[in-house]
Amino acid sequence: MTADLATISQAFCTIQDSHILVVGDVMLDRFVDGHVSRISPEAPVPILEKSAVKQMPGGSANVACNLAFLGAKTTLIGVIGDDEAGQLLVAELGKNPSITFLPHIVAGRPTTLKTRYRAAGQQILRVDDEDMSPLASDATKAILSQIEVSLKSTPAVDAVIISDYAKGCLTPTIIQKIVALCKKAGIKSVADPKLADFSAYHGVDILTPNLAELRAASDATLTDIDDIVTVAHDLVIKHELGAILATLSARGMVLTMAGGTTIHGAATARDVFDVSGAGDTVVAAVAACVAQNIEPPLAVDIANLAAGVAVAKSGTAIVSPGEVLGQLHAPQIATDWPHWAEQCRQWRENGVKIGFTNGCFDLLHPGHIYLLQQAASYCERLIVGVNSDRSVKRLKGNSRPLQACDSRASVLSSLPFIDGVAVFDEDTPLDLVSILQPDVIIKGGDYTATDVVGADIVNARGGEVVIIPTLGTFSSSTIINR
Structure with a gap:
C-alpha cells in the first residue's frame, strides 16, 4: 500500500466527475437461499427448503452498478431478450439514476440468467439460462451504432469498459471496432477478457485478466510472480496493450506496463466469503481511476482495497467508497x-x-x-x-x-x-x-x-x-x- 487515507479520499472525490461507458454481456443474477436437512428419496441429492429469493444485475450490469456506487455516471450497452428476466434486469438497473441502460432487445434470445442455489450461504447448484451464440449482423450493427452515439454524448465519456463474459455480445471483430472507436475519440479503454486469444483485445489500454485467464492466454503454468510479470509484459508488447493488471486472488494483483514498470499490490481481504462479481469490482475501480488520470500506483491501491471488500461479501458484490476507506488506518482525530x-x-x-x-x-x-x-x-x-x-x-x-x-x-x-x-x-x-x-x-x-x-x-x-x-x-x- 503506497497511498494514505487522505490521498485515496481525494481520488474518490475526483471519481465523482467521471462518465464511463460499459459495453458487454449483461445478465441477471438470482440467489435462492434456504437450508438443507434432508436427502431426496428420489435421488441422492439434498432437498433445499427455500427461505428467500433475491436478484440483482450481473456481468456487465454489475460492472455498471459498481461504477455507480463508486460515484461515476455510467452508460451501459448490452443485449437482453424479450422475456421476464430482461424486464427484471431493466427494472433493477432503473433503480439507480446514475446508470443509463441502453439495451438492445433480441427477440427469441434469452436474457442471460444465472440462478444460484445456496444452503447456509454455501452454493450447492448453479443453473444458467443463456444463448452464447454470436449476435446476428443486424444486432451487431445496432450496438456499434449505439456506441458511436454514446461516445459523442454529453457529458463526455471519460473511459470505456469492454466487459467480456463470452455470452455472444462481444466477438473479436466487435471488440476491435470498439477499440478503434476509442482511439479515434482519444478515450481510454479497459477490457476484462474472457477469450484465451488476447489478440481480440489488441490495442486496449488496460487488460484485467485473472490468473486462470492469463495462464490460458500464455499456455504457461505461471506460479511465481516473476514469471507472471514476464509473461504479462510479453503479452503487452505482442498485442500493443498499455498494461495488463493481473488479479491473483490471495496474492493481490500485479500491474505490468508497456514501459516495463511493474506494481504489485498485496491482497487486503480479511475473509473470503464469495468471489461472485469481484472481478467486476476491480475493472470498475480501475476504469474509474483511468477516467480521471489517477496515477497507476494509486489506481492499483484502490482496486486492491475494493476487491478486498468485494470478496468478503455474499452474492454479486458492489462496493462503496466508505467501505474502501474504512479499511485504511487513520490517525486519531479530535471529535469532542x-x-x-x-x-x-x-x-x-x-x-x-x-x-x-x-x-x-x-x-x-x-x-x-x-x-x-x-x-x-x-x-x-x-x-x-x-x-x-x-x-x-x-x-x-x-x-x-x-x-x-x-x-x-x-x-x-x-x-x-x-x-x-x-x-x-x-x-x-x-x-x-x-x-x-x-x-x-x-x-x-x-x-x-x-x-x-x-x-x-x-x-x-x-x-x-x-x-x-x-x-x-x-x-x-x-x-x-x-
Missing part, C-alpha cells in the same frame, strides 16, 4: 465538542462563515459525498456531526452501524472539503448545534427548512437553512442488502 466549540469561536471572530450538517454516514456512498460537497459550497468551514455507535443503534437497529464511530469519523475527516467532525450521542444534533452556533445548516432530502433540527438556533442569529436534493436512491441499506 469543546474542541470544535472553541474552533468555531475563533472562526467567528475572524468573520469565517461556518456550516454544519449531520448524519450516521455508515458506509460512505456517492450520495453522501455529493451532499457534503454541496454543503461545503455554502460555507467557508464545514463541521459534520456524526451519530455515535449507540445513537446509530437506537435509530437503525442492533445490526448497525457496520462501521464503528472512529472509522466513520476518520473517513469523513479525510475528505478535503470537511474541516471538522464532532460526534454526538443523542438522537438529534440539537445540543451540538446549540454549542457550535453555525451560520448555516445544510441537510439533504425532502426536509422543509422549518423541520431541520437546530433551524431555530441558526435563524435566531441571522443564519440560514439550506436543503440539498438527494442524489438518486443511494443508501447504506442498499449496499448492505446486496
Whole structure:
C-alpha cells in the first residue's frame, strides 16, 4: 500500500466527475437461499427448503452498478431478450439514476440468467439460462451504432469498459471496432477478457485478466510472480496493450506496463466469503481511476482495497467508497465538542462563515459525498456531526452501524472539503448545534427548512437553512442488502 487515507479520499472525490461507458454481456443474477436437512428419496441429492429469493444485475450490469456506487455516471450497452428476466434486469438497473441502460432487445434470445442455489450461504447448484451464440449482423450493427452515439454524448465519456463474459455480445471483430472507436475519440479503454486469444483485445489500454485467464492466454503454468510479470509484459508488447493488471486472488494483483514498470499490490481481504462479481469490482475501480488520470500506483491501491471488500461479501458484490476507506488506518482525530466549540469561536471572530450538517454516514456512498460537497459550497468551514455507535443503534437497529464511530469519523475527516467532525450521542444534533452556533445548516432530502433540527438556533442569529436534493436512491441499506 503506497497511498494514505487522505490521498485515496481525494481520488474518490475526483471519481465523482467521471462518465464511463460499459459495453458487454449483461445478465441477471438470482440467489435462492434456504437450508438443507434432508436427502431426496428420489435421488441422492439434498432437498433445499427455500427461505428467500433475491436478484440483482450481473456481468456487465454489475460492472455498471459498481461504477455507480463508486460515484461515476455510467452508460451501459448490452443485449437482453424479450422475456421476464430482461424486464427484471431493466427494472433493477432503473433503480439507480446514475446508470443509463441502453439495451438492445433480441427477440427469441434469452436474457442471460444465472440462478444460484445456496444452503447456509454455501452454493450447492448453479443453473444458467443463456444463448452464447454470436449476435446476428443486424444486432451487431445496432450496438456499434449505439456506441458511436454514446461516445459523442454529453457529458463526455471519460473511459470505456469492454466487459467480456463470452455470452455472444462481444466477438473479436466487435471488440476491435470498439477499440478503434476509442482511439479515434482519444478515450481510454479497459477490457476484462474472457477469450484465451488476447489478440481480440489488441490495442486496449488496460487488460484485467485473472490468473486462470492469463495462464490460458500464455499456455504457461505461471506460479511465481516473476514469471507472471514476464509473461504479462510479453503479452503487452505482442498485442500493443498499455498494461495488463493481473488479479491473483490471495496474492493481490500485479500491474505490468508497456514501459516495463511493474506494481504489485498485496491482497487486503480479511475473509473470503464469495468471489461472485469481484472481478467486476476491480475493472470498475480501475476504469474509474483511468477516467480521471489517477496515477497507476494509486489506481492499483484502490482496486486492491475494493476487491478486498468485494470478496468478503455474499452474492454479486458492489462496493462503496466508505467501505474502501474504512479499511485504511487513520490517525486519531479530535471529535469532542469543546474542541470544535472553541474552533468555531475563533472562526467567528475572524468573520469565517461556518456550516454544519449531520448524519450516521455508515458506509460512505456517492450520495453522501455529493451532499457534503454541496454543503461545503455554502460555507467557508464545514463541521459534520456524526451519530455515535449507540445513537446509530437506537435509530437503525442492533445490526448497525457496520462501521464503528472512529472509522466513520476518520473517513469523513479525510475528505478535503470537511474541516471538522464532532460526534454526538443523542438522537438529534440539537445540543451540538446549540454549542457550535453555525451560520448555516445544510441537510439533504425532502426536509422543509422549518423541520431541520437546530433551524431555530441558526435563524435566531441571522443564519440560514439550506436543503440539498438527494442524489438518486443511494443508501447504506442498499449496499448492505446486496
